[in-house]
Amino acid sequence: MKVKVYAPAFLNGDEIDEMGNLTVPAGATLRDVYKKLQVPLLLRPVLICRVNYEKSRLDRKLQEGDVISFLFPISGG
Amino acid sequence: MKGYMGKILFVNLTSGQIEERIIPDRVYEMLLSGVGLGAYVLYNEIPAGTDPLGPENVLGFTSGLLTGTGSLMTGRWMVVCKSPLTGGWGDANCGGTLAPAIKQCGYDGIFFSGIAEKPVYLLINNKGPQLKDASHVWGKDATESEEILRAENTVKKKPAVAVIGTAGEKVSLIAGVCHDGGRIAARSGGGAVMGSKRLKAIVLVGSKPIKCHDPQEVKKISQAYADKIRKQNLPGIVKGSLLPLMGKAMTSIKRVAPLDGMMFALMMRKWGTPMSNGMAVTNGDTPIKNWAGSVKDYNRSYYSKINADYVIKREYRKYHCYSCVVGCGGVCDISDIGQGRFTHTHKPEYETCSVFGGLLMNRDLDSIFYINELLNRAGMDSISAGHAVAFAMECYEKGLLTPEDTGGLKLTWGNAQAVVKLIEMMIAREGLGDILADGVKIAAGKIGSGAEEYAIHAGGQEPGMHDSRFDPQMGVHYSTDPTPGRHTIGAAQYYNMTRLWEKVSWAPAVKIYPKDEEYIATDREALKTVAGACYKQIVDGIGGCLFAQIMGVQHWQAFEWLNAATGWGKTPDEYMLIGKRMQTLRQLFNVKHGIEPKSFKIHPRMAGDPPLKEGPNKGRTVPIDDMMRLHWKHFGWDENTGIPLPETIQHLELDQLVQEVR
Ligand code: SF4
Numbered sequence: 001m002k003v004k005v006y007a008p009a010f011l012n013g014d015e016i017d018e019m020g021n022l023t024v025p026a027g028a029t030l031r032d033v034y035k036k037l038q039v040p041l042l043l044r045p046v047l048i049c050r051v052n053y054e055k056s057r058l059d060r061k062l063q064e065g066d067v068i069s070f071l072f073p074i075s076g077g
Numbered sequence: 078m079k080g081y082m083g084k085i086l087f088v089n090l091t092s093g094q095i096e097e098r099i100i101p102d103r104v105y106e107m108l109l110s111g112v113g114l115g116a117y118v119l120y121n122e123i124p125a126g127t128d129p130l131g132p133e134n135v136l137g138f139t140s141g142l143l144t145g146t147g148s149l150m151t152g153r154w155m156v157v158c159k160s161p162l163t164g165g166w167g168d169a170n171c172g173g174t175l176a177p178a179i180k181q182c183g184y185d186g187i188f189f190s191g192i193a194e195k196p197v198y199l200l201i202n203n204k205g206p207q208l209k210d211a212s213h214v215w216g217k218d219a220t221e222s223e224e225i226l227r228a229e230n231t232v233k234k235k236p237a238v239a240v241i242g243t244a245g246e247k248v249s250l251i252a253g254v255c256h257d258g259g260r261i262a263a264r265s266g267g268g269a270v271m272g273s274k275r276l277k278a279i280v281l282v283g284s285k286p287i288k289c290h291d292p293q294e295v296k297k298i299s300q301a302y303a304d305k306i307r308k309q310n311l312p313g314i315v316k317g318s319l320l321p322l323m324g325k326a327m328t329s330i331k332r333v334a335p336l337d338g339m340m341f342a343l344m345m346r347k348w349g350t351p352m353s354n355g356m357a358v359t360n361g362d363t364p365i366k367n368w369a370g371s372v373k374d375y376n377r378s379y380y381s382k383i384n385a386d387y388v389i390k391r392e393y394r395k396y397h398c399y400s401c402v403v404g405c406g407g408v409c410d411i412s413d414i415g416q417g418r419f420t421h422t423h424k425p426e427y428e429t430c431s432v433f434g435g436l437l438m439n440r441d442l443d444s445i446f447y448i449n450e451l452l453n454r455a456g457m458d459s460i461s462a463g464h465a466v467a468f469a470m471e472c473y474e475k476g477l478l479t480p481e482d483t484g485g486l487k488l489t490w491g492n493a494q495a496v497v498k499l500i501e502m503m504i505a506r507e508g509l510g511d512i513l514a515d516g517v518k519i520a521a522g523k524i525g526s527g528a529e530e531y532a533i534h535a536g537g538q539e540p541g542m543h544d545s546r547f548d549p550q551m552g553v554h555y556s557t558d559p560t561p562g563r564h565t566i567g568a569a570q571y572y573n574m575t576r577l578w579e580k581v582s583w584a585p586a587v588k589i590y591p592k593d594e595e596y597i598a599t600d601r602e603a604l605k606t607v608a609g610a611c612y613k614q615i616v617d618g619i620g621g622c623l624f625a626q627i628m629g630v631q632h633w634q635a636f637e638w639l640n641a642a643t644g645w646g647k648t649p650d651e652y653m654l655i656g657k658r659m660q661t662l663r664q665l666f667n668v669k670h671g672i673e674p675k676s677f678k679i680h681p682r683m684a685g686d687p688p689l690k691e692g693p694n695k696g697r698t699v700p701i702d703d704m705m706r707l708h709w710k711h712f713g714w715d716e717n718t719g720i721p722l723p724e725t726i727q728h729l730e731l732d733q734l735v736q737e738v739r
Binding site for chain 2: 006007008009010013014016017018019020048050053054067069070071072
């Protein structure tokens with residue numbers, strides 16, 4: 001199944017396509033996405049990540065079309 | 078029933094004649110409203126060669142096509158005119174409550190020509206439009222004038238007021254138009270045009286309904302968007318002191334990713350634009366020391382003093398524009414600053430904090446709050462004013478200005494007291510302040526002796542506080558937009574978050590890419606800047622907010638709202654063609670008025686000539702000539718001159734649109 005992932009540039013986004021989709025097996029959890037993105041263990045507690053714009057635990061089971069976003073800054077104004 | 082009112086009001090201030098004009102549906106379908114409607118009227122009304130401060134210039138206030146339809150973050154109004162600062166197309170926009178008020182008075186735009194014999198203001202209420210004497214508020218600052226005019230004209234409903242301060246009255250070319258006690262449509266010198274017409278204010282009290290094609294569908298889209306935004310709150314552990322570290326991290330990665338704009342809302346809700354105060358210094362986005370320095374100069378001991386947390390520490394009330402669900406604004410207590418001269422000020426934006434911070438090597442945040450209020454009341458653009466001070470400081474350092482020229486002021490970097498004094502002199506147009514009050518280009522011409530080397534501008538307008546050596550696309554927009562020097566048109570950062578490629582067939586899609594790619598002039602990069610510029614026209618045609626735009630088309634659904642409001646059933650590609658038409662008409666306005674598009678190229682320093690020796694942008698150069706050429710080519714404009722090609726004008730049907738009203 002496909003989930004949409006907005007990953008910051010320091011993670012491994014090679015498998016994310018141009019529309020932002022990442023293919024994961026059915027029943028995959030947020031932790032599986034972290035593994036694919038190679039999120040360093042040390043960073044996991046401090047990274048701000050949302051699934052469908054809600055706080056989520058790493059064992060959250062993902063559904064087709066879920067949106068996974070990470071907070072990373074841009075400067076604007 | 079298409080979201081727009083179908084009429085404009087035209088006021089001749091010389092004769093006092095006021096007339097309503099019907100605008101054909103076709104104009105809206107080809108140019109939307111807002112800046113597009115403004116371009117249509119001004120292109121046709123202002124004769125070539127008109128003096129921007131003369132009676133033939135036309136000044137317009139327009140609202141957006143989607144304003145008041147039930148869509149969200151579409152409540153911005155625009156000032157349009159021939160700019161006295163650039164000599165070409167001028168526009169500026171502002172939030173607040175004026176945009177719906179224009180429509181509730183029955184119009185999509187209110188336009189003024191001529192010059193009044195004595196100061197006047199336009200009042201529109203249930204008796205219709207009338208010009209009224211403004212002598213009693215002439216000479217007063219914008220905030221005080223607004224309060225007086227509002228009190229005088231409140232019956233049941235509070236009027237919405239747009240007003241100039243003393244800077245506009247004194248025809249400072251960097252004066253803007255003020256609103257809501259501290260908001261300002263600052264750029265392009267619209268306040269100077271208003272002052273030259275002796276038009277102090279417009280005061281609007283309307284109650285006409287704003288009808289659209291399918292209000293239920295508009296509401297449905299709005300509901301989905303609002304639901305997402307309301308969920309966005311930052312955990313308390315994320316402190317402002319972390320932001321500069323995040324900025325630093327950005328520079329070490331050397332890659333760029335298209336991020337989720339919805340997460341941007343999270344930070345905007347907490348801090349507003351000052352969230353960038355330290356972060357943009359460490360990542361290289363903030364120009365330092367008149368664009369000649371870096372974070373090595375304005376180091377932690379400086380930027381930590383203007384941290385976002387210190388800004389919001391003074392915030393006692395949140396503020397949001399009409400129809401906004403983010404609310405990036407705020408009101409701050411400043412009663413302990415400047416011997417209590419002012420009680421409060423609108424939260425200073427990032428632009429103001431950085432132009433009076435890093436650009437001047439100033440770390441005194443209190444002085445920035447104070448200057449913010451001085452400028453808001455005078456109605457002077459903080460971006461241009463800050464650049465004028467930076468220019469003067471560099472001239473002082475290089476010996477082109479002496480203490481005799483400055484009235485004894487020691488214009489050394491970071492001297493906050495001197496900055497405050499110089500701003501007061503600019504507002505009063507006294508001594509050196511009089512020279513600087515018309516922006517750096519004119520000031521450099523008056524000072525001479527090579528001063529133009531330190532006058533940082535594009536086409537006469539000082540640039541926003543976003544470094545083109547950090548984001549070269551920003552430099553392309555600074556140089557190619559018909560209103561040069563504006564940071565709100567486009568940038569790689571904006572493009573990547575807006576995600577146009579999800580809906581527009583020809584907008585290049587973006588995956589994680591090496592930062593170095595941004596520094597190479599390619600057709601692909603040019604298509605991105607073209608797409609960004611076209612979309613920005615749509616946003617300015619509907620009254621949209623830039624911060625909504627950069628949340629992305631997957632969230633803030635401008636195309637879908639447009640179809641629901643108008644019933645046009647157009648595709649995103651068709652809307653982008655409208656954006657291209659709007660931008661091309663603005664460019665044609667400049668051509669008509671004798672502007673050579675090439676002359677809008679950014680100052681060499683802004684393109685890394687000479688390159689910086691330190692900091693995140695060390696050694697970065699921007700091939701600006703090639704980038705401008707490719708941008709023009711993909712717009713269908715002559716790639717060597719920037720003049721729209723005849724076949725493009727024909728393809729966009731601009732020849733018909735302009736001819737039929739001539
Ligand atoms: S995000 Fe800020 S500027 Fe934009 S509409 Fe909302 S309050 Fe106004």
